[in-house]
Amino acid sequence: MLVLLPPSEGKAASGRGAALELESLSLPGLTAAREAVLTELVDLCAGDEDKAREVLGLSEGLRGEVAKNAELRTAGARPAGEVYTGVLYDALGLASLDAAAERRAASSLLVFSGLWGAVRITDRIPSYRCSMGVKLPGLGALSAHWRAATASVLPEAAGDGLVLDLRSAAYAAAWKPKGEVAARTATVRVLHAPTRKVVSHFNKATKGRIVRSLLTAGAAPEDPAGLVEALRDLGYEVEAAAPVRAGTAWSLDVLVDEVH
Numbered sequence: 462m463l464v465l466l467p468p469s470e471g472k473a474a475s476g477r478g479a480a481l482e483l484e485s486l487s488l489p490g491l492t493a494a495r496e497a498v499l500t501e502l503v504d505l506c507a508g509d510e511d512k513a514r515e516v517l518g519l520s521e522g523l524r525g526e527v528a529k530n531a532e533l534r535t536a537g538a539r540p541a542g543e544v545y546t547g548v549l550y551d552a553l554g555l556a557s558l559d560a561a562a563e564r565r566a567a568s569s570l571l572v573f574s575g576l577w578g579a580v581r582i583t584d585r586i587p588s589y590r591c592s593m594g595v596k597l598p599g600l601g602a603l604s605a606h607w608r609a610a611t612a613s614v615l616p617e618a619a620g621d622g623l624v625l626d627l628r629s630a631a632y633a634a635a636w637k638p639k640g641e642v643a644a645r646t647a648t649v650r651v652l653h654a655p656t657r658k659v660v661s662h663f664n665k666a667t668k669g670r671i672v673r674s675l676l677t678a679g680a681a682p683e684d685p686a687g688l689v690e691a692l693r694d695l696g697y698e699v700e701a702a703a704p705v706r707a708g709t710a711w712s713l714d715v716l717v718d719e720v721h
Contacts, residue, residue, distance in 0.1 A: 462681060463618060464625045464672055465579075466572045467632045469547030475529075475587040476539035487581040488618060494610035498576055499533060501597050502589075506530035517595055526590035533587050541572055542582030548662055549627075552669025555582065562676040570672070571618065573632040575603045578610055579618075593631045607635035616642050623647070623682050625675075626710065627668045639708060646710040647685040647701075654698070654716040667717055671697065685711035 483495055506513045506527045513527045514520075529536070542555045555566060567583050574580060575593040596602045615636045624638055624646040638646040651667040653660055674680075674695045682688040689701045698716040 462569050462623045462625060462675075463620070464570050464675075465628050465632075466549070466570060466672075467627070467629045468572050468574050469545045469550055470592070471546050472544050472588040472590075473539070473546055476537035476543075476585075478537045478539070479585075480535050481533065481538045481585070481587055486577065486584045486586075488579060488614050490614035490617075491578040491610050494606065495577055497600060498578075498591070498597070498603065498606065501599050502530055502576065502591055503533050505597065516597065517590060518592070519590065523590070530589055530591065533589055536587035538585035538587050540582060541580045541584050541586050542566070542570075544586055544588055545572060548665040549669040552666040553673050554669075558673070558676060561679065562673075565676045565679070569676075573628055573635055575607075578607050578635070579615070593635055604631070604634040608637075611636040621645075623684055623688060625649070625672075625688065627672070638710060643708050643710050644704065645684050647688050647713050648710050649713045649715060651715045651717060654718050663717070667715060671715065685713070689713065 483492060483499065486492070486495070505516060510524065510527050513530070514524060517526070519526055555563070558566060567581065570582050571579050572582065573593070575591040575595055576589050577586060580586060591603075593603050593607070600606050616638075619638070619642050622645070624642060626633065626638070626646055626648045649668065649671070650659060651664040652658065653663060671692065674697075675691065678691075678695060680691040680695070682691045685701070689699050692699045692715070700714040700716065702712040704711060
């Protein structure tokens with residue numbers, strides 16, 4: 462099972478250890494595309510600060526993020542699972558997983574990123590600020606940049622198993638499963654059952670809990686139908702819609718009564 466996650470806007474501070482080694486990151490087929498984004502981002506942020514803030518869509522209060530980006534090549538790196546914070550990652554609780562669940566997380570979780578494309582939670586990266594919605598002056602829209610780079614790399618990473626896609630729309634634009642990969646992909650919405658509405662905070666927290674539940678239970682569904690069964694066994698109320706045409710993903714709605 463491959464689980465696709467969005468990053469978090471807020472991130473923990475960079476580590477005090479060794480700096481980034483771009484060639485050591487997972488999915489080496491993305492290295493050249495990563496180098497291109499990293500080079501332009503560092504150069505942008507080392508130059509005109511106001512221009513960098515405008516390009517990155519940062520408020521005055523986030524001015525310090527520009528200086529942080531300028532030092533990406535020398536800042537201490539730490540595992541991505543420690544860098545990403547926020548509602549989804551708080552609910553996922555990577556640091557409190559038992560050893561077996563931690564191994565499953567390391568092999569199955571893939572976090573999408575405007576800067577790195579996609580990384581495993583064990584990949585060591587510095588803290589950064591660069592969303593998928595950014596348009597860099599040289600490279601253009603990052604979503605398009607990453608679509609070209611991931612087209613051959615991500616299907617290989619998906620292998621022949623289930624793909625559980627929990628990304629937000631901006632990050633889903635960086636790679637859209639196609640063909641037989643799409644047929645074994647499931648996207649998930651979390652709905653407040655009484656209102657049938659998506660609530661952002663609630664949505665993120667529940668997705669984090671879903672991933673944690675699957676990891677701790679050792680669930681290993683092989684396809685979307687198996688995922689529906691596994692989630693129901695774990696106590697989730699799930700409504701599933703199989704693809705209406707070939708080459709599209711399953712859609713799953715997880716219904717939860719309480720918003721928290």
